[in-house]
Amino acid sequence: MSSAAPILLTPGPLTTSARTRQAMLVDWGSWDERFNQLTASVCSQLLAILNGAATHHCVPLQGSGTFAVEAAIGTLVPRNGKVLVLINGAYGKRLAQICEVLGRDFSTFETAEDEPCSAADVDRLLHADPAITHVALIHCETSTGLLNPLPQIAQVVKEHGKRLIVDAMSSFGALPIDAREVPFDALIAASGKCLEGVPGMGFVFAEKHALGAAQGNCHSLALDLFEQHEYMARTGQWRFTPPTHVVAALHEALLQYHEDGGLPARQRRYANNCQVLLDGMAELGLRSFLPAAIQAPIIVTFHAPTDPRYQFKAFYERVKAKGFILYPGKLTEVDTFRVGCIGHVDAAEMRAAVAAIAQALHAMQVLDI
Numbered sequence: 001m002s003s004a005a006p007i008l009l010t011p012g013p014l015t016t017s018a019r020t021r022q023a024m025l026v027d028w029g030s031w032d033e034r035f036n037q038l039t040a041s042v043c044s045q046l047l048a049i050l051n052g053a054a055t056h057h058c059v060p061l062q063g064s065g066t067f068a069v070e071a072a073i074g075t076l077v078p079r080n081g082k083v084l085v086l087i088n089g090a091y092g093k094r095l096a097q098i099c100e101v102l103g104r105d106f107s108t109f110e111t112a113e114d115e116p117c118s119a120a121d122v123d124r125l126l127h128a129d130p131a132i133t134h135v136a137l138i139h140c141e142t143s144t145g146l147l148n149p150l151p152q153i154a155q156v157v158k159e160h161g162k163r164l165i166v167d168a169m170s171s172f173g174a175l176p177i178d179a180r181e182v183p184f185d186a187l188i189a190a191s192g193k194c195l196e197g198v199p200g201m202g203f204v205f206a207e208k209h210a211l212g213a214a215q216g217n218c219h220s221l222a223l224d225l226f227e228q229h230e231y232m233a234r235t236g237q238w239r240f241t242p243p244t245h246v247v248a249a250l251h252e253a254l255l256q257y258h259e260d261g262g263l264p265a266r267q268r269r270y271a272n273n274c275q276v277l278l279d280g281m282a283e284l285g286l287r288s289f290l291p292a293a294i295q296a297p298i299i300v301t302f303h304a305p306t307d308p309r310y311q312f313k314a315f316y317e318r319v320k321a322k323g324f325i326l327y328p329g330k331l332t333e334v335d336t337f338r339v340g341c342i343g344h345v346d347a348a349e350m351r352a353a354v355a356a357i358a359q360a361l362h363a364m365q366v367l368d369i
């Protein structure tokens with residue numbers, strides 16, 4: 001295994017194909033008509049993945065995923081709005097932190113890190129507080145791999161006449177979301193996750209009427225999605241310097257996405273990666289943190305071995321030396337580590353990763369799993 005090119009089993013940046021990386025070897029000018037066509041093509045392909053062309057705009061934004069989440073909340077929640085933030089992990093907490101920093105009124109509802117939020121909870125909370133205008137939800141909570149029941153929650157939010165903002169960063173492209181059946185004002189994802197592009201841009205699917213009514217809401221010049229969309233619709237160009245190489249890589253990654261069979265194929269490959277990983281780790285005696293019913297095939301959290309000879313840092317370095325990058329745990333109460341199932345990897349890489357993990361634990365003389 002070459003130490004120069006380790007396999008990233010992390011939820012972004014992740015392993016990309018050589019073809020996707022190759023697409024970055026061109027320097028595009030931001031006025032180049034062909035580059036603007038690339039952007040337009042990326043946006044319409046993204047909209048098609050969730051059947052959103054009739055109802056939503058795709059607004060791309062420079063930066064990592066959090067920039068796009070912050071832009072969505074800042075643009076779509078009016079300054080006198082109130083957000084109900086549903087939390088069962090670190091990314092949910094980040095939503096609340098964004099509301100706090102932006103000065104948007106909010107309340108939180110927190111369930112345990114292994115407990116999805118339920119539609120019944122949301123129904124009760126919306127009945128109890130009519131001041132709430134928006135609900136914010138993480139689809140796949142990447143800090144554990146937990147999947148929240150998006151369609152059911154979206155339905156309840158709609159029945160109450162409220163608006164939904166969904167962070168689907170780590171699920172979009174791999175888990176089906178149909179904008180014709182799941183009502184939302186904004187759904188946010190990014191280039192460098194399940195689409196297997198490189199990191200550097202987010203995008204927000206914004207409901208057309210909601211975006212049209214959002215002029216002047218935003219606290220920020222650069223993160224204003226109304227202005228970003230308006231400028232792009234008028235000129236075909238990005239409002240500020242575009243992440244040209246990132247757009248080119250995402251365009252190439254989307255070509256491969258479709259050639260491979262689109263969402264169903266991506267979902268199958270990740271589900272298989274996840275199962276191969278779970279089976280292999282179970283054979284080593286390593287237990288996953290979440291029950292199968294709420295485990296998304298995106299990233300798996302494992303309980304750390306209890307043996308005192310186990311230490312994440314040393315374990316990480318040993319596995320890295322064999323060519324695989326793991327991810328530390330993100331839970332406060334339990335010692336865990338995480339292994340991603342997404343990226344340009346398949347069952348062979350997952351089996352090799354399990355073998356590397358077994359060898360590392362053996363070399364560390366970690367017997368007590």
Ligand SMILES: *Cc1c(COP(=O)(O)O)cnc(C)c1O
Binds near residue numbers: 190
């Ligand atoms: C990756 C991710 C983000 C964005 O994180 P960045 O570090 O800003 O790219 C946001 N939400 C979820 C659920 C994620 O998985």
